[in-house]
Amino acid sequence: MSKFNRNVILTCAVTGSGDAASKTPHLPITPKQIAxxxxxxxxxxxxxxxIHVRDPDTGAPARRPDLYREVVDRIRSADTDVVINLTTxxxxxxxxxxDDNPLDFDMxxxxxVGQVERMEHVEELLPEICTLDCGSFNYPVGNYVYVSTxxxxxxxxxxxxxxxxxxxxxxxxxxxIWFANQMLExxxxxxxxxxxxxxxxxxxxxxxxxxxxxxxxxLPEGANWSGFAIGADEMPMVAQAALLGGNVRxxxxxxxxxxxxxxxxxxxxxERAVTILENMGARMQSPAEARESFGLKTLQDLQRNVxxx
Numbered sequence: 186m187s188k189f190n191r192n193v194i195l196t197c198a199v200t201g202s203g204d205a206a207s208k209t210p211h212l213p214i215t216p217k218q219i220a221x222x223x224x225x226x227x228x229x230x231x232x233x234x235x236i237h238v239r240d241p242d243t244g245a246p247a248r249r250p251d252l253y254r255e256v257v258d259r260i261r262s263a264d265t266d267v268v269i270n271l272t273t274x275x276x277x278x279x280x281x282x283x284d285d286n287p288l289d290f291d292m293x294x295x296x297x298v299g300q301v302e303r304m305e306h307v308e309e310l311l312p313e314i315c316t317l318d319c320g321s322f323n324y325p326v327g328n329y330v331y332v333s334t335x336x337x338x339x340x341x342x343x344x345x346x347x348x349x350x351x352x353x354x355x356x357x358x359x360x361x362i363w364f365a366n367q368m369l370e371x372x373x374x375x376x377x378x379x380x381x382x383x384x385x386x387x388x389x390x391x392x393x394x395x396x397x398x399x400x401x402x403x404l405p406e407g408a409n410w411s412g413f414a415i416g417a418d419e420m421p422m423v424a425q426a427a428l429l430g431g432n433v434r435x436x437x438x439x440x441x442x443x444x445x446x447x448x449x450x451x452x453x454x455x456e457r458a459v460t461i462l463e464n465m466g467a468r469m470q471s472p473a474e475a476r477e478s479f480g481l482k483t484l485q486d487l488q489r490n491v492x493x494x
Contacts, residue, residue, distance in 0.1 A: 206244035224267065338364065
């Protein structure tokens, strides 16, 4: 029997933390631009907006709670509904020193804080979903390591469980899935868990159909999941995710081109993904349907949890 998902939840990752600001004028930078991009993506067919923030003056990635606050307030006050998914991935950047003195960290580039500080904006703003990057790994930049240790992840999962915010478990390689599954076994994640299979980010799993299938095969039974790939592999993996029974993500965080040489907007990437999926026979879930499918708590329920805690 086919696993093809005919009722797809589409996420748009509207800005990310990469260097795309220097490569495209369409990348949203200010809180207003980021909120508007999320709303435009929702109008184009996205049920969920995955959100980072950036310094409004420089375009550099940021993790300031006041910037998240403005973005979330703007989205929640808009007429267009969309599920809010905030990153907690910022604050894990560690730049080691040279080989003869690796503990001489490059402190100008390093931004490495604990899990609690990485989640301050989530605990204040109570989005329906936030990400949890399920392991440390190398990036293709000299001595740069992204740090997300088992203790950090257990701390984050436990705090999110008390809040009721659904963690989206970002898995970049097989070991990340293994540890996320371990947290589920330890009772740190409420069923059904939500995974995001991330492909093509060096040096994680390459964006191949075989890798995608293998990673999905290692997810626990009954889990909800989405998947994406970066760059030119973004749209092929939209189709692959649906064929494997999952949901999909697109957006300028992952790819800035609509086609070779043509810069895209977030809404255009969503529209392209919707066209692919509808031509395959799928339909897009609304934000309300996505909340039910993923078992998300309402803002009112989340606020009650905070009061009780």
